[in-house]
Amino acid sequence: MTKNDKRKGSTPVILIVLAVVYLSLILYLPAINVFYQAFRNGIGAFFANLTQPYFIHAAWLTFLLSIITVPLNLVFGLSAAWAIARHKFPGRALILSIIDLPFSISPVVAGLMIVLVYGRQGWFGELLQNYDINIIFAFPGMVLATAFITMPFVVREVIPVLEELGTDQEEAAETLGAKPWQIFWHVTLPSIRWGLLYGLVLTNARGMGEFGTVLVVSGNIIGKTQSLPLFIEDAYKNYETEAAYSAAVLLALLGIVTLVLKEILERKTHIKEVE
Secondary structure (H helix, E strand, C coil), X not given: CCHHHHHHHHHHHHHHHHHHXXXXXXXXXXXXXXXXXXXXXXXXXXXXXXXXXHHHHHHHHHHHHHHHHHHHHHHHHHHXXXXXXXXXXXXXXXXXXXXXXXXXXXXHHHHHHHHHHHCCCCCCHHHHHHCCCCCCCCHHXXXXXXXXXXXXXXXXHHHHHHHHHCXXXXXXXXXXXXCHHHHHHHHHHHHHHHHHHHHHHHHHHHHHHCCHHHHHHHCCCCCCCCCHHHHHHHHHHCCCHXXXXXXHHHHHHHHHHHHHHHHHHHHHHHHHHHC
16 A cells, blocks of 8 residues: 555544544534433423423423414425516516525624614604504514514525526426416425425524524513523523523423424425436
8 A cells, every 4th residue: 555545544534533523622612511300400490490480481482483483484485486486577686686685794784774664763663653553572583583583494495496496397287177276286395395394394494593683673671672692691691590501401402303394394395306
């Protein structure tokens, strides 16, 4: 074996070691520490932290945000993806860029944008006050923030699937007399279901863990506008470390479930593309 062969053989090992060390420092060790801190006083103390009223309210609020924003993004994502993938029109690239805004701007800036539009001094502030409608520092503002920050996921997952699918099957169904809703329900939707579900999983995951945008628009009012990520940050700052770590474990477990679903859907999507 030559020296070059030895170097080529050792290169993958070095890269693997570097990757493991890097992931250990930024992911594995912090994650292990979170679980250790949450369970160091026993499983009884862990569950006691999960029964605190403020934690239950934060968890319930996070759940409500998910069950509202996920269907909103489902409807918007399908409509936008269908329009973009099936039609060529002026401004198509601009619309795609607008949809991708949450990927390119800071969540804090996104929250500030919402405040400048719906806050007391915002564009619609006076009108909303006249009708006694509270958006900022209230639940509707949290919904807007979460919906905005999760907007691109369904669109970006469904568009490639629709473009790969083409229009042959839909046109064939139309020539056979199928109505538009029948074509969508029986032809298009079964073909894009895995990509759609993948986008919904990502939407839900981002919505549950969103911090910056929701912090700006909610005001982080304990027991009123405090979601689970905000509860963790507030509990940790107030030296309630066990409660913070227990809530963090719950979010981490939800993240693990999301990763498992993501892996399953990725495989399903890949199999569908191969077929």
